[in-house]
Amino acid sequence: MKKIAQTALLGSLFFFLYAPILVLVINAFNQSRYGIEWHGFTLKWYQSLWHNHGLMEAMVNSITVGITAATIATMIGTLTAVALFRHQFKGKQIVNSLLFIIISAPDIIFAIALLAVFLLLGMPLGFWSLLIAHITFCLPFVVISVSARLNDFDYRVIEAATDLGATESKIFWKILVPMAFPAILSSWLLSFALSLDDVIISSFITGPNFEILPIKIYSMVKLGVSPEINALTSLILVFSLGMVFGSYILNRYIKEN
Structure with missing residues (x-):
């Protein structure tokens, strides 16, 4: 009985998470403009x-900002x-404390602060x-994610590499980057998603x-x-999803090689 209840709870959770997405995708192929009834493919x-x-211009702008902000934030982070x-x-x-303060601060406060800085400059x-705004709010997530991965690393490996004459650049590229690559990759994906999804900060910072x-869709809906x-x-x-x-394929390939 307990197992059935757990399965039902898990099924309900997945239903409420993915059913709206499924309805959205189905309505994208529905001849009905209002999506209430299925009128054909x-x-x-x-x-x-x-x-x-x-819409197409807004999508290109969002992807451009998202990829650029995620890449720069991941590098700096x-x-x-x-x-x-x-x-x-x-x-x-x-x-370390400032990083968590930025993450925990409400978006509206962060947006007003950035707007004040830009107007002052x-x-x-x-x-x-x-x-700049997207890089700023993505940066703490990258630092925390990569730091968590690095803190689980055995520091004696770096000490051994140093004793064998490895330079700082070799330690970085040959040891730290491969070891932290899963966190680096996930940080980039998270930063891109945060940038693509942001509405509050972007509505204050973007110009006319x-x-x-996100802002275009928000105004349309x-x-x-x-x-x-x-x-x-x-x-x-x-x-x-792609x-x-x-x-996943890239991370698996790097691990195997």
């Missing part, structure tokens, strides 16, 4: 999406995590302000001439969910 909403220049792991210095604990709001997908949005989100879902599967 169609690809016209994808054709309509392709000719919707506003990995180097920061290695520095925190390899060196002892005054204020190290303060740095006289920086126009647009692509560059949005990119640079529109990204106020009038109802259109089939073009269903088609777009299903494409994003396929793209995200990235996860690709990262």
Whole structure:
């Protein structure tokens, strides 16, 4: 009886998690514009999406910012995590505390703070302000994820490599990066997802001439969910699943070789 209850609870959890996504994907191929009833299979909403220049431009902008922000944040965050792991210095604990403060701070406070800084510096709001903002809020997640991986590493391996004459660059590229690669890869994926998904901070930081997908969709769904949005989100879902599967294959290949 207990096992049946656990199975039912787990099944209910998965149902509430994935049923809305399944409905969204199905409606992307439904001839009915309102998705209440199934009126037949169609690809016209994808054709309509392709000719919707506003949505396509917002999607390209979001992917560009997401990939760039995730890459830069992962590079800086990995180097920061290695520095925190390899060196002892005054204020190290303060740095660690600041990382958690940034993560725990409400997005609205973080957005207002960044907006105030950009206005103080006289920086126009647009692509560059949005990119800096996304790098900033992705960075702590990278540092914490990579640091957690490095802290489980046997430091005696580095000491042995140093005794054998390995330079700092060789230790970094031959030991630390391969060992921390799963965390580095997952940090990049998390950063990309956070950047692509952000609405609150982006709504404060982006300018009127640079529109990204979350804000575009948010403004459109106020009038109802259109089939073009269903088609777009299903494409994003396929793209995200492809990235996860690709990262799994890459991580497995690196482990085997």
